[in-house]
Amino acid sequence: xxxxxxxxxxxxxxxxxxxxxxxxxxxxxxxxxxxxxxxxxxxxxxxxxxxxxxxxxxxxxxxxxxxxxxxxxxxxxxxxxxxxxxxxxxxxxxxxxxxxxxxxxxxxxxxxxxxxxxxxxxxxxxxxxxxxxxxxxxxxxxxxxxxxxxxxxxxxxxxxxxxxxxxxxxxxxxxxxxxxxxxxxxxxxxxxx
Numbered sequence: 001x002x003x004x005x006x007x008x009x010x011x012x013x014x015x016x017x018x019x020x021x022x023x024x025x026x027x028x029x030x031x032x033x034x035x036x037x038x039x040x041x042x043x044x045x046x047x048x049x050x051x052x053x054x055x056x057x058x059x060x061x062x063x064x065x066x067x068x069x070x071x072x073x074x075x076x077x078x079x080x081x082x083x084x085x086x087x088x089x090x091x092x093x094x095x096x097x098x099x100x101x102x103x104x105x106x107x108x109x110x111x112x113x114x115x116x117x118x119x120x121x122x123x124x125x126x127x128x129x130x131x132x133x134x135x136x137x138x139x140x141x142x143x144x145x146x147x148x149x150x151x152x153x154x155x156x157x158x159x160x161x162x163x164x165x166x167x168x169x170x171x172x173x174x175x176x177x178x179x180x181x182x183x184x185x186x187x188x189x190x191x192x193x
Contacts (some may be wrong), residue, residue, distance in 0.1 A: 002046045026029040050075075055109070055131040055138075058118060063131060066163070071105040072185040073159040074178065077143045078108060080116035084172035085154040089124045091175040095182070096128045102186045103161065107131065111139050111153070160185050 050073075054064045065075070076092065078085035087171035096106045110117040117132055133139050140151070148155045152170030158181050160166050167181050 007189045047164045050157075050159050050165055051142070053145075054144050055133045055142070058114060058121070058132055059127060063129065065107070067141050068105045069163050070161055071103045072161060072182055073163075074104070074106045074182065075146065075157045075159065076106065076108050076121055077139075077146075077148065077153065077155040078110060079112040080110070081112060082153045086120060086124075088156075088173055089120070089126060090152055091173070091178070093124065095175055096179060099182065099186055104182060104186060109139065109144070112137070131166065157184060158182060158185070 022065075052063065052064065052066055053063055056062050074092070074095075076085075078088070080086065092106050092108075096104060104147070108126065108128060108130040110130050110132045112132075114132060114134070117130060120126070121130060143151075143155060145169045146155070146157045146165070148170065150170065154170075154172060156169045156173055156178075157165055158167045158178075166185065169177075
């Protein structure tokens, strides 16, 4: 009998959570206005410079995100507990390996506990910098400054070589989707005719 009551409570809580999420999605204008992956644009009025921040890596070394200016940067906000986030990592590792000589730089911004992040790095053999700050409110503020107003996880932003935000994508990405955005930035002469 106890198991039945617990199961009913869990089902009821799940239904309530889904209802609140649905209501939020349909009533929150920020959700519908959230940018998705866009074709790179050269239109000046649409260009937005990336915000500047300083954050430590797992060893405590401070990094300013401006240190990657001059490269095409894929900034990915993620957490070890987030299954879609972890699913993306092998794609990012492969793209970093494949295009790093052409100027591609992935930067992970982990929004999780240090030990959990370190475990994922070791398991997946991440080949790009991971930044982590124990100040959760600071990291959320940084993610929001990059356009993540709804707290999506994962959340990915692509910057051109000048630090201009070209695209933002809430949710899981595939290598193919990301390549459509980064390849024209890596080789500007190949931008659509």
